[in-house]
Amino acid sequence: MERRDFIRNSALAGAGIITSSGVLANGLGFHNNSVGALKIAYIGCGGRGARAVKAALDLDIPTELVAMADLFKDKMDGKEKVLLNNVKDKSRIKVTEETKFTGFQGYKDAIALADVVFITTPAAFKPTIFAEAIKQGKHVFIEKPVCVDSVGFKQIIAAASLAKQNNLYVAGGLQRRYSTGYQAVVNEIHNGAIGDILSAECYWMGGPIGDLSRPRKEHWTEMEFQNRHWRSFAWVSGGNVEEYHVHNIDIVNWVLQESHPQSVLAMGGKSPDKNFSGSLGGFDSLISNFKYKNDVSVHSYSRNIPNCKNKNGEYFYGTKGKCVIAGGAKIYNHKGKEIFSASSKEHGRFHGAHDTVQKVLMESIYHNKKYFNDAFYAAESSMTGAFGRMSGWSGKEMKWDKAIESKVTLFDYTDGTSMNSTPPVLPDTLGNYPVPTPGKTIVI
Structure with a gap:
């Protein structure tokens, strides 16, 4: 044609x-x-x-x-x-x-x-x-x-x-998903290299994603200030889980061949230093325990705070062995012997397929x-991150089917939205923005 x-x-x-x-x-x-x-x-x-x-x-x-x-x-x-x-x-x-x-x-x-x-x-x-x-x-x-x-x-x-x-x-x-390195290792897992997957871990622990050290100009409205510092506000970016850790979560969904988990129980918190935070109005640390079909347990770790231990990768544990993906990828059998390896030398940067x-x-x-x-898997993986956030903010265990029916939105974007609109979060008289309170914050 x-x-x-x-x-x-x-x-x-x-x-x-x-x-x-x-x-x-x-x-x-x-x-x-x-x-x-x-x-x-x-x-x-x-x-x-x-x-x-x-x-x-x-x-x-x-x-x-x-x-x-x-x-x-x-x-x-x-x-x-x-x-x-x-x-x-x-x-x-x-x-x-x-x-x-x-x-x-x-x-x-x-x-x-x-x-x-x-x-x-x-x-x-x-x-x-x-x-x-x-x-x-x-x-x-x-x-x-x-x-x-x-x-x-x-x-x-x-x-x-x-x-x-x-x-x-x-x-x-x-x-x-466009990386030949990731495609190679995921194909090995799907072909049974580590057997049936029992559990997994995924990490994005790194430096801050927001920065409020840049000065606020007098003529800016609060809406303009927050949008010029959008990574610092959870309602705009989705917070650190969505902005960065969604990559790891997406790999978990892909490897498990599940569009999303069935349930989640999460906990998190916010550093008192607001200048570097990527989650004003939210958390900058979140640990989520997702449960997938067949009771597969996945622990998700997201943290964006300076001067802390950094870690980024995905780890899968199966009945026949384990897989470690962190820069490159290696698969080991149940005796610890390496049986598969994929490196950046042969596949290019695992995280560089933009x-x-x-x-x-x-x-x-x-x-x-x-x-x-x-768009379908991008939506499912993004919502998986939001699913963990909802549990962490509320302190409640969440079921997927109920969570996706929630009408509680972080921001209502309409034809009337302008720089004079009131943003979803506002500072108090000391310039501090609200933090979710588990046990009180409503997400559904």
Whole structure:
């Protein structure tokens, strides 16, 4: 099938539902079905997004950056300069001042101009933006995590289902699934190398993810301050579990071949030092005991505090041996003899497959390769992190089926949201932000 026919068919597939909801077919962004470059909208102009866009613009197939959107123009301008200084072919950057959109609602106009939407905003905003992109009939790259609570989870799943129905490709930012090293070791486990898995551990213990040492400008509203320091606030980022540890949780779900655990009991806490915290309004340490089918027990450890012991990896224990994944991967039999090894030397960095995500997505769209949609497992893994957070914050043991029905949301993103809106958490007279109180905090 030629690209012209593929683009036309994708647009028409979406139109059956999209036009019925009031969105015109000529707003799908496929530019008169011409055989041209895949047009990209870059929404959420941070470092991860800039790397993703660069990877897409440097591909051999024709690609163009036609629109950008961010809450802040200075952020957009800065990342446009980064791209102009680093993209191989600068002529592929077609953004103009008229196609750079600011504010909480700017994403809608950016989506309308594109074939493929790169959603690299903080997690709290992704469900709404993803739903709009799919509604407008666009293919999507959505960086992890994709949601911070059950309301956003269900919104992602609904949009992912519509994307699948309309043959819209979705690539997710859980890039370890694109790593040949991870693929090799997971394949060994799935083929029975360690037997039936009895238990597992996963860790992301590292430095802080937030930083409030940068000064607050007088003209900023509280909403602007928190969004300019979004990693420091749990309601925007989802907290340290979602922002970083979701990678480890996703590997556990993948290895266990389960979309999610059945139950969780968690506990955590917050350091008194607020400057480095990634979880104001939340915790910066969380230990979760997830129970999967067949009573498989998984211990999840997330902590982001400076000057502490760091650890990152996944450990699986089975009836025939164990597997350790930490930089590389090794499998041992029940006697402790190494029977499999996968290293970065032969597979490249285990945690460095970011650019592969964009390559697979853009080439799949352009050449009409086998359809895929990562949004489902990205949503399940992101919600698994939120599941642990809900248990830790409340102090309650949680069942999955009940947790995903919760209507308690960290943030309600609407068409009326602006920099003058009141954020979900506010400081007290001493400048301290609230901390969840297990036994009192309501999550369902």
